[in-house]
Amino acid sequence: MSFQDPRRQKQLEKLIQKLGLPEQASVKWPLLDLALTHATISPTANYEQLEFIGDSVVRLAASEFLWETYPDWSVGDFSAIRKVLVSDRTLAQLANIYGLERYLLVSGSAAGDTAGQTSRLADAFEAVLGALYLSTHTLELVRPWLDPHFQQLSTEIRQDPARLNYKDALQEWTQAHYKVLPEYRVQETSQIHGDAHRFTAEVWLQGQRWSQGTGHSKKAAEQAAAKDAFLLAIKTQQSSL
Amino acid sequence: MSFQDPRRQKQLEKLIQKLGLPEQASVKWPLLDLALTHATISPTANYEQLEFIGDSVVRLAASEFLWETYPDWSVGDFSAIRKVLVSDRTLAQLANIYGLERYLLVSGSAAGDTAGQTSRLADAFEAVLGALYLSTHTLELVRPWLDPHFQQLSTEIRQDPARLNYKDALQEWTQAHYKVLPEYRVQETSQIHGDAHRFTAEVWLQGQRWSQGTGHSKKAAEQAAAKDAFLLAIKTQQSSL
Structure with a gap:
C-alpha cells in the first residue's frame, strides 16, 4: 500500500528508517499517517482510535519482553516494572528520542501548547505502535526497536528500585x-x-x-x-x- | 511439541476442540498445561506468569475487535465497553461456558474454596489466552472463538447501556x-x-x-x-x- 502525498510518504519512510526497520517493512502507510495526525487537523480522522489500540500493544510488548527476559522474576515485579515501561512519562521519552514531534501533524493552538506536549507525544507514540501492530497483526514491527529501550529501562530500574512507584x-x-x-x-x-x-x-x-x-x-x-x-x-x- | 502425560495431553486436546480450534492447531502444549496449573500444585510452575501475559492479550483482542467491528464509535465508548469485556466477571463467565474448572489442576484447600472460584477461573482463563497467544505470537488461536462472545456482549451492552459502569x-x-x-x-x-x-x-x-x-x-x-x-x-x- 502506498500513500497519496509523496512528501508525507517520504517523511513517514524516514521515521521507519529511524526506528531501524527495514525499508521493505510491510507498513500500512495510511495507518501510520493517521497515527501522526492530531485531532486539531481532523476531528474524525486522527490518532485517537489507534492510540486506543496502541495502549494495549505496548502493554503486550512489555509483558512479553519481561516474560522472555526475566523468567525468574515474580509477577509482582513484572507488574511494577511494566507500569513504568508503559507510563506516559516513558512513552513521551521514547517519542522524544525518535523526534516524533517532527512527524506529528498538529494545527494552530495545540501546536503552541507546550504543557500538553508530553501527553500529546505519548498518545501519538501509542498510536504509532497501534499502526505498526495493525500492519502485520504481530509485534514484528514493534519489538525489534522497542526491546532495547525496555532492556535499558528495566536494568536501570533494577539498579535503582526507588524508581518503582x-x-x-x-x-x-x-x-x-x-x-x-x-x-x-x-x-x-x-x-x-x-x-x-x-x-x-x-x-x-x-x-x-x-x-x-x-x-x-x-x-x-x-x-x-x-x-x-x-x-x-x-x-x-x-x-x- | 507434544506432552509427556498422554492423559493430560488428551484432556488439553479436548479443550482446544471445545474452543472450536482445528485439531492441528499449533498449540504449545506445555504452555497450555501450565496455564491450567494452580499455585497449590506448584509454587513456581503455575499459571501466574501466563496470566500476566494473558491480561494484555485479552485487552488487545478486545481493542482490535472493537476497532474492526465498530469503526464509528467514539474512543470513550470503546474504553467503557472494553472495561466490561476484560472484567473478571466476564472472563469468569467465559471460563464457565467452556467448563474450564474441569481442566484446572488445583489441590487440597483451594479446590474447596468456592468464594475464590470466580477470580481463580478468570485468572486461569487469562493464562489460557496467554498460552494460546505465545503459541503463535499472534491472536490466531484466540480471536476466532473469542470474537463471537465479544460480539454478543457488546450488542447486549448497546441495548442496555446501564451495563456500562x-x-x-x-x-x-x-x-x-x-x-x-x-x-x-x-x-x-x-x-x-x-x-x-x-x-x-x-x-x-x-x-x-x-x-x-x-x-x-x-x-x-x-x-x-x-x-x-x-x-x-x-x-x-x-x-x-
Whole structure:
C-alpha cells in the first residue's frame, strides 16, 4: 500500500528508517499517517482510535519482553516494572528520542501548547505502535526497536528500585479490588537525622494493618510499606487461598 | 511439541476442540498445561506468569475487535465497553461456558474454596489466552472463538447501556490523571416517585463541577453524571487543547 502525498510518504519512510526497520517493512502507510495526525487537523480522522489500540500493544510488548527476559522474576515485579515501561512519562521519552514531534501533524493552538506536549507525544507514540501492530497483526514491527529501550529501562530500574512507584501500584490495586484508597499512617520513630529507619509507615486497608515499612524520609517509609503491601496483595490474589 | 502425560495431553486436546480450534492447531502444549496449573500444585510452575501475559492479550483482542467491528464509535465508548469485556466477571463467565474448572489442576484447600472460584477461573482463563497467544505470537488461536462472545456482549451492552459502569471508568481515569476520587453530590430535585429526573447528581473534581446528571434513583443520577464527566475527560485528554 502506498500513500497519496509523496512528501508525507517520504517523511513517514524516514521515521521507519529511524526506528531501524527495514525499508521493505510491510507498513500500512495510511495507518501510520493517521497515527501522526492530531485531532486539531481532523476531528474524525486522527490518532485517537489507534492510540486506543496502541495502549494495549505496548502493554503486550512489555509483558512479553519481561516474560522472555526475566523468567525468574515474580509477577509482582513484572507488574511494577511494566507500569513504568508503559507510563506516559516513558512513552513521551521514547517519542522524544525518535523526534516524533517532527512527524506529528498538529494545527494552530495545540501546536503552541507546550504543557500538553508530553501527553500529546505519548498518545501519538501509542498510536504509532497501534499502526505498526495493525500492519502485520504481530509485534514484528514493534519489538525489534522497542526491546532495547525496555532492556535499558528495566536494568536501570533494577539498579535503582526507588524508581518503582509501589504507592501508585498499590493504589491501583486497591482501587480495582476494593474501590478504596490505601491509608498511610506515618510516625517519626527516631530523632536521628539521616537514620535509615527514622520514619515508620503503615498501610491500612479496610480497618486492617496490611504492612509496615521504614525509611529515612516519610516518603521512603511509605514506599517501603507500599511495596510490602503490594507484593502481599499480588500474592494473595494469585494463590486465592 | 507434544506432552509427556498422554492423559493430560488428551484432556488439553479436548479443550482446544471445545474452543472450536482445528485439531492441528499449533498449540504449545506445555504452555497450555501450565496455564491450567494452580499455585497449590506448584509454587513456581503455575499459571501466574501466563496470566500476566494473558491480561494484555485479552485487552488487545478486545481493542482490535472493537476497532474492526465498530469503526464509528467514539474512543470513550470503546474504553467503557472494553472495561466490561476484560472484567473478571466476564472472563469468569467465559471460563464457565467452556467448563474450564474441569481442566484446572488445583489441590487440597483451594479446590474447596468456592468464594475464590470466580477470580481463580478468570485468572486461569487469562493464562489460557496467554498460552494460546505465545503459541503463535499472534491472536490466531484466540480471536476466532473469542470474537463471537465479544460480539454478543457488546450488542447486549448497546441495548442496555446501564451495563456500562461509567462511575468505575471515571474513577479509574481521575485516579490515573489526578490521583483523586471524583466526588458525587446528589440532591432529590423532585418528590414524584418514579420521576425519571427525581435525583440530580453532580461530579466534582478538584473543587470544580465537571458534570451533572439526573435519574430516577440516586445511583442512576450518579451514573448519568459520571458518563458525561467521563466522556468529557476522554475528549479533553485526546484533544489536549
